[in-house]
Amino acid sequence: MVIQSRRDWLLRSANGFGAVALTGMLQRSMGAESHPLHFPQRAKSILFLYMDGGPSQVDTFDPKPLLTRHHGRNPAELFEVAPTQFNNNGTVLGSPWEFKQYGQSGTPVSSLFPYIAEHVDSMAVVRSMTSNFSEHTFANYFLHTGSGQQGRPSMGAWATYGLGSECEELPGFVVLNGGLIPPGGLDCFGNGFLAATYQGSVLKPMGQSVANVTPLEKGPTDQRRKLDLLQRLDGMSQDQFGANDEIASAIENYELAFKMQSEIPKVCDVELETAATQTLYGLDSKNEHTRIFGRECLMARRLVERGVRFIELTCPNTGNDRWDQHSNLKKGHEENAMAVDQPIGALLTDLKQRGLLDSTLVVWSGEFGRTPFAQGANGRDHNPYGFSIWLAGGGIRGGVVHGETDEWGYHAIRDKYQIHDLHATMLYLMGIDHTRSTFRFGGRDMRLTDVHGKVMQAIL
Numbered sequence: 001m002v003i004q005s006r007r008d009w010l011l012r013s014a015n016g017f018g019a020v021a022l023t024g025m026l027q028r029s030m031g032a033e034s035h036p037l038h039f040p041q042r043a044k045s046i047l048f049l050y051m052d053g054g055p056s057q058v059d060t061f062d063p064k065p066l067l068t069r070h071h072g073r074n075p076a077e078l079f080e081v082a083p084t085q086f087n088n089n090g091t092v093l094g095s096p097w098e099f100k101q102y103g104q105s106g107t108p109v110s111s112l113f114p115y116i117a118e119h120v121d122s123m124a125v126v127r128s129m130t131s132n133f134s135e136h137t138f139a140n141y142f143l144h145t146g147s148g149q150q151g152r153p154s155m156g157a158w159a160t161y162g163l164g165s166e167c168e169e170l171p172g173f174v175v176l177n178g179g180l181i182p183p184g185g186l187d188c189f190g191n192g193f194l195a196a197t198y199q200g201s202v203l204k205p206m207g208q209s210v211a212n213v214t215p216l217e218k219g220p221t222d223q224r225r226k227l228d229l230l231q232r233l234d235g236m237s238q239d240q241f242g243a244n245d246e247i248a249s250a251i252e253n254y255e256l257a258f259k260m261q262s263e264i265p266k267v268c269d270v271e272l273e274t275a276a277t278q279t280l281y282g283l284d285s286k287n288e289h290t291r292i293f294g295r296e297c298l299m300a301r302r303l304v305e306r307g308v309r310f311i312e313l314t315c316p317n318t319g320n321d322r323w324d325q326h327s328n329l330k331k332g333h334e335e336n337a338m339a340v341d342q343p344i345g346a347l348l349t350d351l352k353q354r355g356l357l358d359s360t361l362v363v364w365s366g367e368f369g370r371t372p373f374a375q376g377a378n379g380r381d382h383n384p385y386g387f388s389i390w391l392a393g394g395g396i397r398g399g400v401v402h403g404e405t406d407e408w409g410y411h412a413i414r415d416k417y418q419i420h421d422l423h424a425t426m427l428y429l430m431g432i433d434h435t436r437s438t439f440r441f442g443g444r445d446m447r448l449t450d451v452h453g454k455v456m457q458a459i460l
Contacts, residue, residue, distance in 0.1 A: 046310050053324030068094035084134075089371075093373055102117040107125060123392045125402070126459065128404060129387050135382070144182075145190075152190075153448070157191045161194050189202065205292055289339035326375050362393050364391075391425075395429040434453050434455075
């Protein structure tokens, strides 16, 4: 009879638990049908179009005629002005853009977005979103992770944790970075306390999409031998030291990276698309930023086709400090809209034509909105009290305008929603009950929506 020390017994026993943990993480490469769903799945993938900086709701999807009527007046004479981020308040600022009604639904859209406006009958515009934060970094963490604190798992990480991935050759969560990482940095796309396999993988739409994507070895056989050796060494470490999430994640990530080296160049080679498709997305546009975001949107569609679960697109750098127009509102919003409007319109058109929109949820949102009065002379300050987002496809009822801000576009007054409600809805459409998708950490069952969140049933 071999007598084991308590330490040896724990180490050897832990390997069994480590195998269970590794098996669970490897399920990320299995199809969604292998995972128990709480609801019928309407969206297999999510495309999150992140409008970094906070577009102005009263200049995009929430027209307010009173602003034009009282343009130039002191806002304090008309309504109560809450403290703003910079407290450099100017006069009431009417929108520089005209609104028109589009589609059979008659949804009003600003002249900033003529291409997106063609798809209003597939969109649900929510005018009553709110945030708990008025500063970019905290608001970005809140939008991306459901918490204003740094270090929590991103919504993309939660989606892949709950469902795994339908693609074995690509990450389940991809970020297409057009040139601007949001305030808050890469933690906006992080895995937090979840396994590292669930973090976002950042790809670039221009040039080399990701570092080291080209193998240094002469052939796949040499690379395979190196990978096999790494796996054996990692396995020896597990045998000696017991279960370790970092080692288990490393084993899988090495294997995934090997597969990505052959798959990523195919995904990113948008020149394989027809000339008509490239023109649709604006890849031949005279505007550099339209070309960049057009490549992002086209790559996003190709990733959806390959079964990638969650894809976030960030804005290109137009030189206007994102959508954060504290001054020069007209110039900044027009140049930002020019960069994203045609590509987003093309994306929706392309998804429809390929029969993918019904199974793909598209979400357009910034981290907050902007004030109905000027900051200084010609900008707008941060406004978390009421702003607009829109959703399309993947179980969304199109042609809907839901929620309402006051007559100035300042505060949400009807069907008010929080970011937690958006997250609950996104998970619901993927077949996940946000109250049951939990991870035990720090002695508590953690979830994306914390202890909040309700599904936005009115737009489904």
